[in-house]
Amino acid sequence: MSKREPVSNDTTGGRGYSRRAMLAGSAGLTVATSGCVRQVRTVVNRDDVEQLSLTITTLPADGDRESIQLAREVAAVLEAAGIDVSIEMRSNEEFLRAVLINHDFDLCVGQHPGGTDPDFLYEALHSLYADESGWQNPFGFANLRVDDLLEEQRRTDGDDREAAVEELLEEVVREQPFVPICVPEEHRMVRTDRFDGWEDGHPATRLGYLGLEPSEGTDRLRAVHVDARPSQNINPLTAEYRDHDPFVDLLYDSLATERDGDLEPWLAESWAYEDGVLEVQLREGCRFHDDEPLDADDVEFTYELLRDTELEEGESPSPPPQYRGPAGIVEDVERRDDHELELEVDAGEAVAERALTVPILPEHIWDDRATPATVPGVRVAGGTTEAVTTDNVPPIGSGPFRFGSRTERAHLTLERYDDHFTLRNDVDLPGPTVGELRIQIDPRSTSAIELVSTDSADVTSSILETYVLDDIEEADDTAMLESPSWTFYHLGFNARRAPFGNPRFRRAVAGLIDKAWLAEDVFHGYAEPTATPVADEWTPDDLVWDGEDPVTPFLGGDGDLDVDAAREAFEDAGFRYDGETLRVRR
Amino acid sequence: MLVQVLVQLAVVVTLMTLAGIALFVGRYRLRETRVEWKDRVRAATPITVVLAVVLLGNSVARQIVPDLSWMIDWNPTWEIYDLEGQFILWLQSFETPVLTAYFSFIYIYGYVFLLVFPVVAYFALSNTRPLRELLTAYTLNYTLGLLLYIFVIAYGPRNLLPEVQALMYDTYPQYQHLTRQVNRNTNVFPSLHTSLAATVGILAYRTRDVYPWWNLVAGVLAISVAISTIYLGIHWAIDVLAGIVLAYVCVELSRVFVGRWSLSERVALQRWLPSIRRQ
Numbered sequence: 026m027s028k029r030e031p032v033s034n035d036t037t038g039g040r041g042y043s044r045r046a047m048l049a050g051s052a053g054l055t056v057a058t059s060g061c062v063r064q065v066r067t068v069v070n071r072d073d074v075e076q077l078s079l080t081i082t083t084l085p086a087d088g089d090r091e092s093i094q095l096a097r098e099v100a101a102v103l104e105a106a107g108i109d110v111s112i113e114m115r116s117n118e119e120f121l122r123a124v125l126i127n128h129d130f131d132l133c134v135g136q137h138p139g140g141t142d143p144d145f146l147y148e149a150l151h152s153l154y155a156d157e158s159g160w161q162n163p164f165g166f167a168n169l170r171v172d173d174l175l176e177e178q179r180r181t182d183g184d185d186r187e188a189a190v191e192e193l194l195e196e197v198v199r200e201q202p203f204v205p206i207c208v209p210e211e212h213r214m215v216r217t218d219r220f221d222g223w224e225d226g227h228p229a230t231r232l233g234y235l236g237l238e239p240s241e242g243t244d245r246l247r248a249v250h251v252d253a254r255p256s257q258n259i260n261p262l263t264a265e266y267r268d269h270d271p272f273v274d275l276l277y278d279s280l281a282t283e284r285d286g287d288l289e290p291w292l293a294e295s296w297a298y299e300d301g302v303l304e305v306q307l308r309e310g311c312r313f314h315d316d317e318p319l320d321a322d323d324v325e326f327t328y329e330l331l332r333d334t335e336l337e338e339g340e341s342p343s344p345p346p347q348y349r350g351p352a353g354i355v356e357d358v359e360r361r362d363d364h365e366l367e368l369e370v371d372a373g374e375a376v377a378e379r380a381l382t383v384p385i386l387p388e389h390i391w392d393d394r395a396t397p398a399t400v401p402g403v404r405v406a407g408g409t410t411e412a413v414t415t416d417n418v419p420p421i422g423s424g425p426f427r428f429g430s431r432t433e434r435a436h437l438t439l440e441r442y443d444d445h446f447t448l449r450n451d452v453d454l455p456g457p458t459v460g461e462l463r464i465q466i467d468p469r470s471t472s473a474i475e476l477v478s479t480d481s482a483d484v485t486s487s488i489l490e491t492y493v494l495d496d497i498e499e500a501d502d503t504a505m506l507e508s509p510s511w512t513f514y515h516l517g518f519n520a521r522r523a524p525f526g527n528p529r530f531r532r533a534v535a536g537l538i539d540k541a542w543l544a545e546d547v548f549h550g551y552a553e554p555t556a557t558p559v560a561d562e563w564t565p566d567d568l569v570w571d572g573e574d575p576v577t578p579f580l581g582g583d584g585d586l587d588v589d590a591a592r593e594a595f596e597d598a599g600f601r602y603d604g605e606t607l608r609v610r611r
Numbered sequence: 612m613l614v615q616v617l618v619q620l621a622v623v624v625t626l627m628t629l630a631g632i633a634l635f636v637g638r639y640r641l642r643e644t645r646v647e648w649k650d651r652v653r654a655a656t657p658i659t660v661v662l663a664v665v666l667l668g669n670s671v672a673r674q675i676v677p678d679l680s681w682m683i684d685w686n687p688t689w690e691i692y693d694l695e696g697q698f699i700l701w702l703q704s705f706e707t708p709v710l711t712a713y714f715s716f717i718y719i720y721g722y723v724f725l726l727v728f729p730v731v732a733y734f735a736l737s738n739t740r741p742l743r744e745l746l747t748a749y750t751l752n753y754t755l756g757l758l759l760y761i762f763v764i765a766y767g768p769r770n771l772l773p774e775v776q777a778l779m780y781d782t783y784p785q786y787q788h789l790t791r792q793v794n795r796n797t798n799v800f801p802s803l804h805t806s807l808a809a810t811v812g813i814l815a816y817r818t819r820d821v822y823p824w825w826n827l828v829a830g831v832l833a834i835s836v837a838i839s840t841i842y843l844g845i846h847w848a849i850d851v852l853a854g855i856v857l858a859y860v861c862v863e864l865s866r867v868f869v870g871r872w873s874l875s876e877r878v879a880l881q882r883w884l885p886s887i888r889r890q
Contacts, residue, residue, distance in 0.1 A: 085770035087796050094773055111689045114766050116797065119681050472784055492773075 076606040077524070078109040082123055082130040085114040087468060088252075089135065090490050091514065094547045095206060096134040099516060102537040106591040107607040117254055118265040124517070125264050125346060126158045128165065131525065133517040137203070138269065140350075141286040141511045143190045143559045144376045147175045148350025150202055155521075158408075159264045159346025165521040166202035179354070182373040191565040194557050198568060198576045201531040204516040207544040207552040211508045212494055214474055216483045218502035219243050226455065227508050228486060231274035232284060234462060235425055235447065236455025244460040248486040249473045253434045253466045260417035261384045262334070264346035269512055270486065272464065275439060277384035277422035280305060280324070285509075286560075288378045291454070292319075292385060292423070292446075298374040305381070307364040308446050313387045314427040321360040326388035328355045328368070334410040336395040343397075343408035354380040390421055425457040437464045478503055491551040513558055524609055529598035535577035536594050542584035616789050620723060627724045628731060635825045640735040647737060654739040658746040665750050669757055677795055679761050686764040691800070691849050692771055698848050699768045699775055702841055706778065714839035715779040717832065719786055721839075722804060725811050725832045732825060733818070740869060741818050747865035748810045748858075755857060756803045765800040768844055775844040802846040805854030806861070808836035813862045 083089075083096035093114060100110040115123055123129045138160060139145060148154065152172050154161035174193035181189050215223045219240050226232025234246065250270065258266035261273045274282075280293035290296070296305045311319040331352035333342040354377060357369040370377040394411035419428040425447055426439035439462040447456030465482060467473050470490040474497060476482040484506075497505065516538065518525040525531065540554035556574045557564045568575055580594060581587040592602055601608050632641070644651070726749075733742035768775045780787045812833030819826035837854070840846040846854075 085766045085796065086773040087766075087770055090773045093771060097771075111693075112771070113686055114688055114770060115686070116677070116681070469780070469787070471781070472787065475784065 072610050074601075074603075074608045074610050076107070076109050076603075077600075077609045079103070079111075079131040081110060081112050081132045081134055082120065083112060083114060083134040084117065084120050088114075088117045088120065090492065091209070091547055092135050095514060095516075095543060098543060098547070099132070099134060099538060102586045102591070103534070105586050105588050106537060106595060107602060107605050109606075117252060117268070121265040125160060125163050128158075128163065128519060128521060130517075130519050131522055132519070135514070135517075136209075136269070136512050137205075137515045137517075137558065139511045139513050139558060141283065141560060142376070142379060143193070143563050144179060144379055145350060146193065146197065146558070147179060148353070149558075150197065151175050154349060157344050157346070157349065159344075159349060161344075161346075161349040164202050164517050165519060165526075166200075167520070168196075168200055168202075171196050171200065171202075179372045179376045182375050186373065186375055190559075190563055194559065194563075194565060194568060197558070198556055199532075200528045201518075201535045201577065202520065203518060203558075204531070204535045204538060204577075205555050205558040206514045206516060206538065206540050207548065207554045208510050208513045209488070209491065209548060210551040210553075211488045211510045212491075212551070213485045213487075213489060213506045213508070214477045214497065215485075215504055215506050216477060216480065216502060217504045219480075219483050220246070223484070223504070223506050226284070228271065228484065228506065229269050229488075229508065230271050230283060231425070232282065232455060233271060233508075234275060235457060237458050239458055246459045246462045246484070247482045248462065248464045248484050249467050249476050249482040250464050251466075251468055251470060251473055251485075251487040253468070255464060256431050256435065256437045256466050257433050258416040258418075259420045259428070259431075259437070260413070260415055261386070262345045262347050262413045263416075264413075267347060269488065272437065272439070273384060273420075274424070275426045275462070276420045276424045276428065277386070278311075278424050279382050279384050280307075281378060281381035283382060288381060289454075293381060296378070296381065298370075298377055301370055301372075301377075303368040303370055303377055303380070305366045305368060307366070308452075309364050311423055311446055312444055313423045314421050314442060315387075317387060317389055319385065319387070319423050320363040321366050322363075323388045324366055324385055325358040325360050326391070327383065327386045328352060328358050330386060330391055330395060330412060331383060334395055334408075334412040335397070336392075338395065339397070339408070341408075343410055345413050348383045351379045351382050385423065387421055387423075426462055429461065434466055436466060438462070439464070491548045494551055495549060511560055513555060514552075515558070524600070527598070530595075530600070532577055533591075533594040533598045533600075535574075536580045537586060537591055539579040539581065539584050539586075540574060541572070541579075546584065612785055613789065616785050620719065620789070623720050624723050624727055627720070628728050631724075631728045631825075631828075632731060632735075635822055635828075636732055636735045643737060644735050648734075651734060651737075651739050651742070655734070655742050655746065658743050658750065662746050662750045662753075665753050669753050672757055673760075673795065673798075676757070676760050677797055680764045680797060683762060684764070685762060687800075688764070688766045688771060691765060691847050692768075695848050697772075699841055699844060700772065702838075703776060703778070703844065706776070706842075708782075710842070711778045711782055714835070714842050715783055715786070717835045718779060718804070718839040718843055718845075719789070721832050722808060722836050725808055725829065725836065729811050729814065729825075729829070732822060736821060741814065741821075743869050744862075744865045745811075745814055747868050748814065748861045749807065751861040751864055752803065752806050752810060752857065755861065756801065756806065759801060759853075759857075760795075760798040763800045764797045765847075765850070766796060767799040767850075768847055770796060777844050779843045779845075799846055800850050801853030801857050802837075802840050802850040803854065804840050805837045805846070805851045806857040808833040809855045809858035810861055813858060817862075 081096045081100055084092045086093050096112050100112055103110045120135060124133045148161045150162055150166050150171055152167035155165045155167050174189060174196055178186050178189040178193055213228055221238040222236060225236055252268060254266045255270055255272045259273065261277060278292040280291060281288040282291040292308060292311065294306045294308045296303050307321060313319055329336055331345055331348050334345050335343045354370050354372045355368050356371050359367040361367060368380060370380060391412060394415060396411055398405055398409050398411050398414045425442055425445045427442040429438040429440040431437040441457040441460050445456060446452050447454045464486065467476060470493045473485045474493060477485060478500060518531050520526040544552040544554045554570055556570055556576055557568050573579065580590040595607055596602065729745055733745055769777050812829050815826045815829035837851050841848055841851060
């Protein structure tokens, strides 16, 4: 405004202000106001400090009864600590889609697939995976020290590896990238009058359904599963539909199979490790269910596909959301002949074998799927390929059972694959002993139990919910089967969002969770509280649960939070309170 | 199991309907119906066809509704819970085996009877308008209900509060085979059970001069159905309120629609019938 006047004055030929004087005047005014504005700006342009408000994403009781209860208990203690909490329930596949694929969550509560070997943490926590979709680092956790230790435990063997794992676990519990809450017991109900040998294999793996001894005249194994997803999608690479179920492993073979934590030859007749190279000898004469031969080309193809589902045709790699940990061990595959391969691995012997657990996919089917998925008129996110989005019905694998039929949300029926190598006379491995494996979908544990007790089913392939266990009546021709568990319930933080990237905040939250009380109250005692996410034999002595959490003990007792102590913990972590509410800068 | 439950349901509802005919409809109206049934069927045919199409479409559409809903992804379950709190737990604190038996009976048998009987009762009237309004209101309920189900993802109380007892399924597990055919767990807002029951209730009130006793029975049944959905832990109280609102909207709309259609029908018939006859 001040500049306009002199211009008009000049043109009208003047009322005595020289141009220079005006310039000097306006410059002075600018200086004066700019100082004032800067001060205003420093006061006004600050992000507001508001109550911390977060959403816990979890499953409804129909999906996982324990998860929603845990989520509500976590919500209650967070609210007591002055945080505004809401809970969002999502169905099984939508929960995984939000957490694993889109990373669209603040906190999540659910079951983590875990693993029998601590190497699963490489997949779960390595920062290289923070930008990928799937069980590989859904938390967006990034810590160089943890990365180093993850790599060290991969490369070492024996005592060195044990020491590396110990150091890794200590760093992990210090950082609390997620809070491991408890390890649930796995109970299933089986009929003993129709089948024997239930204890020989873990019922969450293929071995649980192979080598069973049927009674006279029994040619049909009837499983009842409470989760409908296996009837909707049978793609080994679709993370949203895969969980703790054995059916993909029955349809697809892997080179090795796991028994009690150790790996045994399966599709590979043998292997040998030397200096970062796994020499693998395939079984000869194996065929896929569509009668196409299975040879070294398919194995090579599988590892390529698991590295990049576009097979290096895209602008950048599109890794699948499944099997990243084991497949990532393999750096290069060299085919020697039809049945001999060399896998160049970036790992010591102990971890290298883990690479052999991925399902071998037929090249002649999956080659066409290595292209970006398209939906007319919709922009599809980069890296979304047919391979990870197809429902893969009918699935063509080489496993001991082949696809028979399915009705969504009702059943998935598999048939014995008569050409499977386990049925050969010279192979001493458990094979399919029944002509048909029918997986009936029934949404509740109570009715699943009823189906087994009324002789309408032989096994509850899903883990029974803990609340029904006390009411199960003993009978002569049924039995309860308890199996070791490597999954665990956890509270996950999305470190991509403030303040969950702050380890001090995560540690403070961990201190609000009474794991022992939750294991007792929510799981009716059928769970073990835990401080570490790995199996007992890998847990270092000073991280063993001894009545309370050795690292982040509960601030309170018997389920009752000491609210003052909780607030102090957050204040010690650098957060502020305004009255009752925890304030953060957003 | 499902077949057994269905047969049982058919037998019980048939018996109840026969009793209802004897008690409320009466011999006089039946005699008249025997004479006039052709005209009445003709009058009710268009809307019956529409209803049948909607019901068929509904059963197909329900397969894809969950996927559509998750694409829209509006999930207000927590807000519903925040608003009404633990009302259900309070209601369930009055639980007795007798109440559970009563409300389970109402939820399955009472409900189906409540929907079937007025079709028979209104068919027995010379004036076909109540019948057509009833069928139109049913059609609207299913159509608007399905639309709401597409836009709203809401889980029932049982899913958020596992301590809410699934009273009916725990006591009579056979029924879940039936309800599972019809219901998806993300479709609880609004309560279609309530809205259809309330629809019958409102219409029964409007026809109370013709069927005074049915008005009373329908009222009691409709209120029982509404309470049963909450008591059995299937719906939130807010779903029930929304169901009542939906019922009111459907009844009002059906009144408007039936007026229009019968008018257009008359015009159309007068114009078309002579030409058809001439042919």
